[in-house]
Amino acid sequence: MSVEIKLPDLGDNIDSGTVVSIFVSEGDTIEQEQGLIELETDKAVIEVPSPSAGTVKKIRIKSGDEIKVGQVIIELDETGVAPAKTAPEPITEPDKKKVEETKPQAVEEKTIQSGKPSMADFKIPNMGDNVDSGTVTSILVNVGDTVEIEQGLVELETDKAVIEVPSDVKGVIKEIIVKDGDTVSVGQKIMVIESTGETQATASPAEVAVPAQDVDQSETEKPAKPITQELVHDPISAKVFESPSKKIAPASPSVRRFAREIGLDIHEVPGTGPGGRISVEDVKSFSKLRHSQKNIGQAAGAPVQAIALPDFSKYGTIEKEGLNKLRQTSAKNLSYAWSSIPHVTQFDKADITNLEKLRKANGKKAETRGGKLTMTAILVKVIEAALRKFPSFNASIDMANNEIIYKKYFNIGIAVDTPRGLLVPVIKDVQSKNIIDIAVEMTEISQKARDKKLGIDDMQGGNFTISNLGGIGGTGFTPIVNSPEVAILGVSRAEMQPKYIDGTFEPRLMMPLVLSYDHRIIDGAAAARFLRWVCEVLEEPFNVLLEG
Numbered sequence: 001m002s003v004e005i006k007l008p009d010l011g012d013n014i015d016s017g018t019v020v021s022i023f024v025s026e027g028d029t030i031e032q033e034q035g036l037i038e039l040e041t042d043k044a045v046i047e048v049p050s051p052s053a054g055t056v057k058k059i060r061i062k063s064g065d066e067i068k069v070g071q072v073i074i075e076l077d078e079t080g081v082a083p084a085k086t087a088p089e090p091i092t093e094p095d096k097k098k099v100e101e102t103k104p105q106a107v108e109e110k111t112i113q114s115g116k117p118s119m120a121d122f123k124i125p126n127m128g129d130n131v132d133s134g135t136v137t138s139i140l141v142n143v144g145d146t147v148e149i150e151q152g153l154v155e156l157e158t159d160k161a162v163i164e165v166p167s168d169v170k171g172v173i174k175e176i177i178v179k180d181g182d183t184v185s186v187g188q189k190i191m192v193i194e195s196t197g198e199t200q201a202t203a204s205p206a207e208v209a210v211p212a213q214d215v216d217q218s219e220t221e222k223p224a225k226p227i228t229q230e231l232v233h234d235p236i237s238a239k240v241f242e243s244p245s246k247k248i249a250p251a252s253p254s255v256r257r258f259a260r261e262i263g264l265d266i267h268e269v270p271g272t273g274p275g276g277r278i279s280v281e282d283v284k285s286f287s288k289l290r291h292s293q294k295n296i297g298q299a300a301g302a303p304v305q306a307i308a309l310p311d312f313s314k315y316g317t318i319e320k321e322g323l324n325k326l327r328q329t330s331a332k333n334l335s336y337a338w339s340s341i342p343h344v345t346q347f348d349k350a351d352i353t354n355l356e357k358l359r360k361a362n363g364k365k366a367e368t369r370g371g372k373l374t375m376t377a378i379l380v381k382v383i384e385a386a387l388r389k390f391p392s393f394n395a396s397i398d399m400a401n402n403e404i405i406y407k408k409y410f411n412i413g414i415a416v417d418t419p420r421g422l423l424v425p426v427i428k429d430v431q432s433k434n435i436i437d438i439a440v441e442m443t444e445i446s447q448k449a450r451d452k453k454l455g456i457d458d459m460q461g462g463n464f465t466i467s468n469l470g471g472i473g474g475t476g477f478t479p480i481v482n483s484p485e486v487a488i489l490g491v492s493r494a495e496m497q498p499k500y501i502d503g504t505f506e507p508r509l510m511m512p513l514v515l516s517y518d519h520r521i522i523d524g525a526a527a528a529r530f531l532r533w534v535c536e537v538l539e540e541p542f543n544v545l546l547e548g
Contacts, residue, residue: 002057005050005074007067008253010041010260013251016068017041019061023187024074025121029054036074037061038187046260047267051253054078120169122191124184131456133185134158134179135325141191145173153191155452156184157325157420161459162452171195217435251278259283264290289400326421337483342519345478346527350535352494353509358541371440375511376414376468376491382439382537383464383489384410384430385544390530394463395483397521404521413462413482414442417447423449424482426462470494486521489534490514511538517521 010017017039022037035047057161058075061067078283127134141153175192184190249256249266250273258280259266269286271278312318323331352375359373366373387394387410396405410431413424425445427438448454465482468491479490494511501508515531537543 001078003052003054003076003078004072005036005076007039007048007069007071007073007213008051009069009257010039010046014041014069014260016066017046019063019065021185021187022059022061022063023123024056024059024190026056026059030054030056030076035187039067045065046265048073049253050074051255052076052078095401099381118195119174120171120193120195121189121190122167122169122193124156124165124186125168126186127156127158127165128454128524131158131186133183134163136182136184136190137162137452139176139178139180140164141173141176143173143176147171147173154178154328157452158456161454161456163455169192169193169195175497194199199340208492208523210301249278250276255280255283262287292342303347324420326423330421333483334480337480339485343478343481343516344519344524344527346515346517346524346531347476348513348515348531348535349510350538351499351508352511352538354540355538356494356509366436366439369436369440371436371443373435373439374442375470375494377435377439378487379466379468379491379540380414380427380430380442381433381435382465382544384532385537386530387464389533390526392522393487393517393530394519395486397486397518407463411461411463413465413485414446415465415467416446418450420452423454423459424462424465425449425454425458426460428461466491471512476514478514479516480514481518486518487527487530488516490516 008015015176018041019037020040021038022036023038024030024034030036030050032051032053033049034053036050037048039046039048053084054076055078056074057077059073060075061071061073064411067073124134135158136154137157138154138155139387140155141147141151147153147167147170149168150166153167154165156163156165171193173191174194176190177192178184178190249269250271251259251266251269255278256266262283264283264287266278266283269278269283270276271282273279273282355378356375359375359378366377371377385464391406392404394407394410396407397403398405409429411426411428413426416423416425427433427441427445430438433441436506445454445458448458462482462485464485465479465488467479467488469477470491470493472493474492476492477490479488481488489511492511492512492514496507497510498505499508499510513531513535515527517527
């Protein structure tokens with residue numbers, strides 16, 4: 001049976017919108033509540049879900065069209081829909097233990113072989129939190145190539161990292177729609193692949209163990225939240241939400257409509273119901289959270305708005321070059337950090353004469369393992385010890401909740417100069433690594449940064465950043481704190497200087513150090529003690545062993 005899907009009511013005073021993206025193609029089999037199109041209204045960008053399951057027979061619109069409420073957008077053939085699954089019976093108390101025992105502990109991947117070759121549209125998949133677009137830097141295949149599952153198709157530069165996008169099917173490339181330099185969005189079609197019928201499916205633990213179902217909270221226990229998922233705290237209602245992890249938001253049409261009416265994207269709302277289901281109360285609480293964060297952000301100060309520049313071509317020849325994604329993101333983040341964090345910078349010098357001798361004497365130990373023993377590698381370990389002694393430097397300030405978050409782990413970011421701009425990969429769990437381990441990892445991660453091979457995970461989770469410009473030169477600089485961290489150490493080139501010791505001047509190798517910090521959480525005296533302690537440890541490394 002063929003049915004017409006019309007643009008539903010979008011909320012008060014919204015009667016039309018512009019089609020931004022179309023997520024399905026003619027011939028696709030879709031599920032109920034699956035997103036069909038993305039619509040931009042004068043209030044928000046909205047994803048319009050399908051009211052029923054079936055096969056897409058005809059698409060009546062195209063990207064860029066202005067469409068109105070009630071207009072037919074898709075014809076759906078419901079005849080090819082598989083019989084609806086019988087709703088599972090509520091889980092009884094004796095069955096709870098069985099359910100827990102059958103839950104897998106990790107994500108399970110399986111290859112599905114349908115044996116039916118078909119033309120498949122390859123679309124940009126979800127690339128991670130807050131990453132919705134990227135620039136095509138390299139196309140790794142050609143028309144006619146045979147590709148395997150997980151084989152890289154394109155390389156995308158996002159605002160966080162360069163990502164290789166793999167194929168989820170096995171087949172032959174029939175058409176390539178994008179070219180180098182194009183900006184593409186999540187869900188956008190970039191290739192057509194003649195699939196052999198073999199695809200890669202990934203099932204989450206919850207999907208493998210127990211089918212999704214709507215049950216009353218009193219009938220069954222709420223699933224435990226994975227400890228790796230991000231939690232969103234609502235300071236208004238004191239609720240703790242689990243961040244949404246599914247592309248299709250689990251919410252009823254009435255809840256979706258309510259979210260649209262108040263201008264919220266339902267996919268951003270974390271659900272507290274069974275299986276992460278989103279209720280009207282979840283939407284209300286999340287809306288309050290957003291408004292409170294917005295007000296606090298405005299109070300803290302926003303980056304200065306860009307002003308129109310004069311026409312420089314009147315004065316001579318000019319050349320324009322577009323900012324790449326990395327530069328655009330750096331500009332936004334640094335502007336926010338500079339305008340929202342009250343910066344203060346502390347200066348000092350460390351006598352590294354003896355330490356430099358030790359570094360050179362032990363350099364071959366790192367080289368035999370493929371690393372290079374640099375002063376930065378030593379500083380990483382010293383800073384880890386300093387963060388233990390001064391915990392306020394291993395923290396973040398949460399103005400939304402008026403809290404200080406103290407971190408019990410030690411991840412140190414290292415600023416790396418690359419042709420594309422500044423990148424800050426993170427050395428994780430420094431407390432469990434010695435200086436040689438750190439030197440080897442730094443060599444590897446720096447090379448990955450320059451080869452555009454850093455993943456998003458390589459760039460996240462830092463507590464403190466070190467920026468060493470000693471290899472270039474200069475006598476000092478004032479680095480900007482990498483929000484939400486609260487401090488950053490800047491290092492300049494060491495040079496021989498006379499130092500007055502026991503009545504005489506001696507030539508000593510002095511290394512300039514600067515510490516920029518967030519004055520909301522760190523006082524000047526604490527910063528001076530922190531930096532002086534770092535200098536003393538560099539001068540007498542035995543102090544770390546004495547003080548731990």
